[in-house]
Structure formats: structure tokens, C-alpha cells
Amino acid sequence: MSLSMSFIMFLSLFAFAPLCFSHKNNGGYLYPQFYDHSCPKAQEIVKSVVAKAVAKETRMAASLLRLHFHDCFVKGCDGSILLDSSATIISEKRSNPNKNSIRGFKLIDEIKSALEKECPGTVSCADIIAIAARDSTVLTGGPSWEVPLGRRDSRSASLSGSNNDIPAPNSTFQIILTKFKLQGLNIVDLVALSGSHTIGNSRCTSFRQRLYNQSGNGQPDYSVDQSYATQLRTRCPRSGGDQNLFFLDSVSPTMFDNFYFKNLLVNKGLLNSDEVLFTKSKKSMELVNEYAQNNELFFKQFAKSMVKMGSISPLTRSRGEIRKSCRRVNSH
Structure with a gap:
């Protein structure tokens, strides 16, 4: 009986292994297996769409990498850079570091659309950016890595943060x-x-x-x-x-x-x-x-x-939301 109980306890620990070996940041947990059950094809879908885009225009790989940097340096990796301006939001796309230069938004929309068909309301826009950045690196000959996942999306943007927190090309x-x-x-x-x-x-x-x-x-x-x-x-x-x-x-x-x-x-x-x-x-x-x-x-x-x-101040668990459209917050 004690042997059976030990085995059951081992299985229980193994089942929760992703949580034990995850990256903890600001009280939240990110781990690569986050979508293994809720959307097992998530990373495959992102890679497929990104691969087609990079094959068509190599520059897109660098654009997606930059999108990830500019998202994470403002309020953390929360997809806030993707939000369009609205009655309550002033978009980060209007900031000096982003205006007329940041790109890849339509491609993120395309990836999100494909994921919403596969598993609605499951994969965050913030995670899409993080996976796309990794895939862009690999597709151009760079290294690969396991992307910790589980970020949720911000319900707000920060124009001032985008103007002040992103290093400028002429900075000391x-x-x-x-x-x-x-x-x-x-x-x-x-x-x-x-x-x-x-x-x-x-x-x-x-x-x-x-x-x-x-x-x-x-x-x-x-x-x-x-x-x-x-x-x-x-x-x-x-x-x-x-x-x-x-x-x-x-x-x-x-x-x-x-x-x-x-x-x-x-x-x-x-x-x-x-x-x-x-x-x-x-x-x-x-x-x-x-x-x-x-x-x-x-x-x-x-x-x-x-x-x-990619693990800077993520929104996890009950914080933030999973946006249906990466360009706007969900209506509640």
C-alpha cells in the first residue's frame, strides 16, 4: 500500500513539474508547456505563419524581434504595443521610438486569427509576440530556445512609457x-x-x-x-x-x-x-x-x-485578459 501511495505521489509531482520548474516573475509563472493541453498546436501555428511571412520578406524577422523588445520595455511583456488608440487608450504606436518604424501588426493579426480558429480565447497576444520573436531568430539562422509562456494581455497602453523607457539609437x-x-x-x-x-x-x-x-x-x-x-x-x-x-x-x-x-x-x-x-x-x-x-x-x-x-513583469493568472483581437481590449 505504501509503495502504491509513493507512486501516486510521484505521478502527482510529475504532473505539476512545469509549475515547479517555471520562471517566476512578479508573482506570476511562465513555462514552455503552458498551452500543451489547452492549445497543443499553438506554437506550430505561429511558426507556420511567421515562416511564410519571412520567406516573402526577410526584413519581417527583424521587425518581429523589435516588436518583442519594444513591448517588453514598456510595462513588461504584456502586448500593450499592439493596442490601437481608442476612447480610453492612447496607442504606444504613436511614440517616438515606434512612429513610422515599428511594424508587423498585420502579421500578428493573422497569427491571432489562426489561433482563434484553432482554440478561441486561449493564446494571448503577448505570447504570440514572444513565440514569433524566437521563430524569427531561428528562421534567419540564429539560436532557438524554449519560450516560457502564460503571459496575459494588458488592458492599457503607456505612450509616456514608450517614449521614455525604450533606449534611443543616439543615447549615450x-x-x-x-x-x-x-x-x-x-x-x-x-x-x-x-x-x-x-x-x-x-x-x-x-x-x-x-x-x-x-x-x-x-x-x-x-x-x-x-x-x-x-x-x-x-x-x-x-x-x-x-x-x-x-x-x-x-x-x-x-x-x-x-x-x-x-x-x-x-x-x-x-x-x-x-x-x-x-x-x-x-x-x-x-x-x-x-x-x-x-x-x-x-x-x-x-x-x-x-x-x-521575455519574462519582464508578465501579467499572469487573473491579471490582464486574453484579447480576442490584439488591437483592442475585450468588451466586458
Whole structure:
């Protein structure tokens, strides 16, 4: 009898294993098996839709990654970035970091629609963003990781948070590091996650000041390789062309690899926020060198830091809701 009871207790513990080994943050639990019973095809559906979109337009992979960053840095990973403006909400899409640049909303709508057909009212928009970011990384040659799941969706947005909490491309190293630390992320996370700039594009308006001596000291910005700067000026003039796009990694712009870090070693980082990683901090400089030399090390840390970032202040259990449409809160 005691042997039978022991076996039953073992089975009970095993059944609740996901909860025991989950990531706890702000009183909530996230774990990769969250939808195994309620929507077993959830991750397969997300991957399928994302794969088709990335095959059609490689840039979409970077856009989905960025969507995840910009969501998590404002009130936590709660899908607030997806909300449109309404009578009670001012959308984060209108903020300076997001206006005219953040994208992928229609694709998230497409994924949500497919999931609502498969298992209505089950998978949150916040989790969709997190899974799509992982799949985007893998589809472009980057590392994979198990995405902790169970986030619920916010019923509000924060325009001020979006304007103030997301690091800007022209921020100083200390400001960027401070904004990461406010989210519970450290300098290792900062450098590793900056490696996402190995794919995607940036607009002329985000780095123009580096090309035209707008610092006002009468000297060129020698932190940019001058032949590289000359090349950039052809499509990024002193005025106009604000929305012209440039690869963040000029060597392998559609492949997720460590060329981003190799570029920094030869002064070919596009943004000021890239360049400062190799010029303003001994620790970040050491990390840039390590990742430039060891792609496997970069991949391992990137995956670890993505899980950490994706677990910032999630809404779980009775907090938040599962939106029927990612663009608006449910009517109650």
C-alpha cells in the first residue's frame, strides 16, 4: 500500500513539474508547456505563419524581434504595443521610438486569427509576440530556445512609457545601460541583445548625426569608418531621405550571426547605440570581442538573455485578459 501511495505521489509531482520548474516573475509563472493541453498546436501555428511571412520578406524577422523588445520595455511583456488608440487608450504606436518604424501588426493579426480558429480565447497576444520573436531568430539562422509562456494581455497602453523607457539609437552608453538595468537586465544582456542588430534595417534619421558632424566640435566622427561613412552619405543626405533604409549589418544583413560584433571591431556599427558598446565601457568592449570571436558563445547568451527579457513583469493568472483581437481590449 505504501509503495502504491509513493507512486501516486510521484505521478502527482510529475504532473505539476512545469509549475515547479517555471520562471517566476512578479508573482506570476511562465513555462514552455503552458498551452500543451489547452492549445497543443499553438506554437506550430505561429511558426507556420511567421515562416511564410519571412520567406516573402526577410526584413519581417527583424521587425518581429523589435516588436518583442519594444513591448517588453514598456510595462513588461504584456502586448500593450499592439493596442490601437481608442476612447480610453492612447496607442504606444504613436511614440517616438515606434512612429513610422515599428511594424508587423498585420502579421500578428493573422497569427491571432489562426489561433482563434484553432482554440478561441486561449493564446494571448503577448505570447504570440514572444513565440514569433524566437521563430524569427531561428528562421534567419540564429539560436532557438524554449519560450516560457502564460503571459496575459494588458488592458492599457503607456505612450509616456514608450517614449521614455525604450533606449534611443543616439543615447549615450550610460543611459542605455540604465534603461536596461531598470528592466532587471545587466550589461551582458545589453551587449548580447544588441546582437539582434545582425539583421534588419535602420532609417537615415536614426544615424544622420554621425555622418555630418552634428556634434558641433568641428571634427568628423572617427568612430565611424570613413569609407563606410562616405558610402552611407550617398543615400543619407544632410536633409531629406529620413525614411531611407540601411542594413544594420552591412556584411550579412539577412543572416543571424556574429558579424554585427565583427563590424564593431572595424568601426562599422551603424548606430551610435552600436558604436558605444565598443568605445565607452571596458566590460562591454570585452564582450563585443568575445562574441566577435565566438559565434556559439553569442548564440548561447542571446537565447538566455531573450528568455530573461521575455519574462519582464508578465501579467499572469487573473491579471490582464486574453484579447480576442490584439488591437483592442475585450468588451466586458
